[in-house]
Amino acid sequence: MLIGKWVVILEPNLKFSMKLTNHQYQIQGLSILDICEQYTAPLYLYDGNKMVEQIDLLRSAYQDLPLKIKFAAKALTNISVLKLFQKQGIGLDVVSLQEVHLGLLAGFLPQDIQFTPSGVSFAEIQAVVDMGVMINLDSLPALEKFGEVYGSSVPVSLRINPHVMAGGNAKISVGHIDSKFGISIAQLPQILAVVKDKQLTIKGLHVHTGSDIFAGEVFMQVANVMFKAAKHFKNLQFIDFGGGFKVAYKKGDKTTDMHALAKNMHSAYAQFCEDYGKKVDIYIEPGKFLVSEAGYFLVKTNVVKQTPNATFVGVDSGLNHLIRPMFYDAYHDMFNASNPEGDLQTYNIVGYICETDTFGNQRQLNEVREGDIICIKNAGAYGFMMSSNYNSRFRPAEVLVYNGKSHLIRQHETMDDILRNQILVDVTEADLVKV
Numbered sequence: 001m002l003i004g005k006w007v008v009i010l011e012p013n014l015k016f017s018m019k020l021t022n023h024q025y026q027i028q029g030l031s032i033l034d035i036c037e038q039y040t041a042p043l044y045l046y047d048g049n050k051m052v053e054q055i056d057l058l059r060s061a062y063q064d065l066p067l068k069i070k071f072a073a074k075a076l077t078n079i080s081v082l083k084l085f086q087k088q089g090i091g092l093d094v095v096s097l098q099e100v101h102l103g104l105l106a107g108f109l110p111q112d113i114q115f116t117p118s119g120v121s122f123a124e125i126q127a128v129v130d131m132g133v134m135i136n137l138d139s140l141p142a143l144e145k146f147g148e149v150y151g152s153s154v155p156v157s158l159r160i161n162p163h164v165m166a167g168g169n170a171k172i173s174v175g176h177i178d179s180k181f182g183i184s185i186a187q188l189p190q191i192l193a194v195v196k197d198k199q200l201t202i203k204g205l206h207v208h209t210g211s212d213i214f215a216g217e218v219f220m221q222v223a224n225v226m227f228k229a230a231k232h233f234k235n236l237q238f239i240d241f242g243g244g245f246k247v248a249y250k251k252g253d254k255t256t257d258m259h260a261l262a263k264n265m266h267s268a269y270a271q272f273c274e275d276y277g278k279k280v281d282i283y284i285e286p287g288k289f290l291v292s293e294a295g296y297f298l299v300k301t302n303v304v305k306q307t308p309n310a311t312f313v314g315v316d317s318g319l320n321h322l323i324r325p326m327f328y329d330a331y332h333d334m335f336n337a338s339n340p341e342g343d344l345q346t347y348n349i350v351g352y353i354c355e356t357d358t359f360g361n362q363r364q365l366n367e368v369r370e371g372d373i374i375c376i377k378n379a380g381a382y383g384f385m386m387s388s389n390y391n392s393r394f395r396p397a398e399v400l401v402y403n404g405k406s407h408l409i410r411q412h413e414t415m416d417d418i419l420r421n422q423i424l425v426d427v428t429e430a431d432l433v434k435v
Ligand SMILES: Cc1ncc(COP(=O)(O)O)c(C=O)c1O
Pocket: 072, 075, 093, 116, 208, 210, 211, 212, 242, 243, 244, 245, 285, 286, 287, 288, 289, 381
């Protein structure tokens, strides 16, 4: 859409913060080609202001509810991003002892962090308890052991599996009856028996049904399961409804209507409080909702290759940097940042890894030339976090833009990173080595 002489806002319904101004794509007023020049592609680029905007949106939607937002840290644990969130006064949901450490290093207080592990060792649970962090236990054996060790001395929360099938892909649908996650809602009697026997103090209930769920009805169906279960626990201080809110990955995508959901939640919550006899806090754990659209993955074109059937754009990246398209069949929109006015052509955008790692097939991009920077959208959530050193490649750098300034928040890796922790032993000579 043309606004004024040179300004085009990309797909305004998607609300991406990247803009084309004076023939240059910009983020918070900074040219992304300049950023690439300064920090070198491949590069994850995050718009911190967009992340804050998403928090504000949630707060305004849920303003009539006692809401606590716990960012699902696994989506993006760069410590500078965590710091930005800590400064906004939200909390964290974490899934490993290491994420607890990162949260504390970023300045979160233990009471602002929730630990939602799946099948971890009891030693890990104990280590997190020692740090003063609330745990969402996700199995009956863990609950029993917790009761034996702590009895009523350490309050705890329970992750419930609501038996609801929902999510954008089977791998990220985690609240159904066949899923490994949570304690089945059908096992409520066993839960209550253990709680009574071990005199456990249950302070919270937790649920997370899946990712990429747009339908408000699904969230309400799950909320009703939770409100019903909650009546069996007398000391609740919170119910945690997890994350999974859907954002747009491409034009026309359905997204979760947060205002409508909050409105429905409000009436169900009011009824629950009346029945329960007191108020509890409402927690949500958005991951993608806070960081997906704020992130861009910038890669450089190594080769444009014509075959009888297709034109391939080979970039200096692959499934080692962004695995979502290959792992979840996720659609990531993209554009040619270097040639915004080139003729539109159809390309297959592929990586350099020694297996098929396609970022996008049959995509319309402005003419791509060697050296052009391709910008892949929605890369903020589960992008860098799922990257690896496959093919012994370096992982990319990360840059955070906030209030018009760019900051390097993770440097490119080097051979030192590839070799760290490796020990060179020539096993054919090992017996001969004199100590
Ligand atoms: C327990 C828990 N909470 C929250 C989330 C965040 O989900 P999303 O990024 O879809 O909001 C996840 C994601 O897997 C999760 O496992």
